[in-house]
Amino acid sequence: MxxxxxxxxxxxxxxxxxxxxxxxxxxxxxxxxxxxxxxxxxxxxxxxxxxxxxxxxxxxxxxxxxxxxxxxxxxxxxxxxxxSLMDPALVEQMHALAVRHGIWFWAYSTERVHNRENWVNDILEKEWLKFGYYTEDDGIRHQVLLALEDMGGLEITNSSPYNLEINPLGIxxxxxxxxxxxxxxxxxxxxxxxxxxxxxxxxxxxxxxxxxxxxxxxxxxxxxxxxxxxxxxxxxxxxxxxxxxxxxx
Missing domain, CATH: 3.40.50.1000 (HAD superfamily/HAD-like)
Structure with missing residues (x-):
């Protein structure tokens, strides 16, 4: 060994x-x-x-x-x-996707963790590191995954079977x-x-x-x-x- x-x-x-x-x-x-x-x-x-x-x-x-x-x-x-920072325009799209499906989401900026309860209006002004979604609805999670894949430029993984975690591509x-x-x-x-x-x-x-x-x-x-x-x-x-x-x- x-x-x-x-x-x-x-x-x-x-x-x-x-x-x-x-x-x-x-x-x-x-x-x-x-x-x-x-x-x-x-x-x-x-x-x-x-x-x-x-x-x-x-x-x-x-x-x-x-x-x-x-x-x-x-x-x-x-x-x-x-x-490595995410394109804020992609963060804006990912936020809209979460709102459309009505699911829990969070995102790490260089300052703090933001989520559905303390979201920000100045998305384009912040430095973003990661975005995440959580839902136990397999169907919704699959729809979100497909939409993310269509966006391009994203590294998509998870840290539990019920979430999706998104970083810049290659990160x-x-x-x-x-x-x-x-x-x-x-x-x-x-x-x-x-x-x-x-x-x-x-x-x-x-x-x-x-x-x-x-x-x-x-x-x-x-x-x-x-x-x-x-x-x-x-x-x-x-x-x-x-x-x-x-x-x-």
Missing amino acids: NTDYRLLALDMDGTLLNDEQIITPETVAWITRAVEKGVHVCLSTGRSFQNAYPYAEQLGLKTPMVTVNGSEVWRAPHEIYRR NKAAGIQEVCGLLGIGMSQVIAVGDSLNDLAVIQQAGLGVAMGNAQETVKQEADAVVAGNNEDGIAEVVRRFIFGNGE
């Missing part, structure tokens, strides 16, 4: 965090051991920096981070390396992690990438070892090199134990 992995790229929701939004003591302990061994640990998330950083702080991480599905890459906490976690590798002077073959949703798929496919959580969407499991326990059963601790320390099955 190759135990020469140098970077552990971790999705957060449904992966690093359990359903109570907590990193368990067991997982903290194994991540700490990985860091002490010299492995870089990178949070790779659809969340904004503000929503992700407290967890990096809890783990004592000073390493690069990938936030908003790759729209932002941080050289170190609070030090932005690259930011995803895989591209973000490739940039992190460049910053750290390592290759994608030295990366373990772990996740549970379609926004993790590209990086799981491109990493040296792609790992799906036990609670991952079926497509992600099929594409992964390995499947571990779920996010409520310390799956990340299992990743570190098995693939960084070579212990266990």
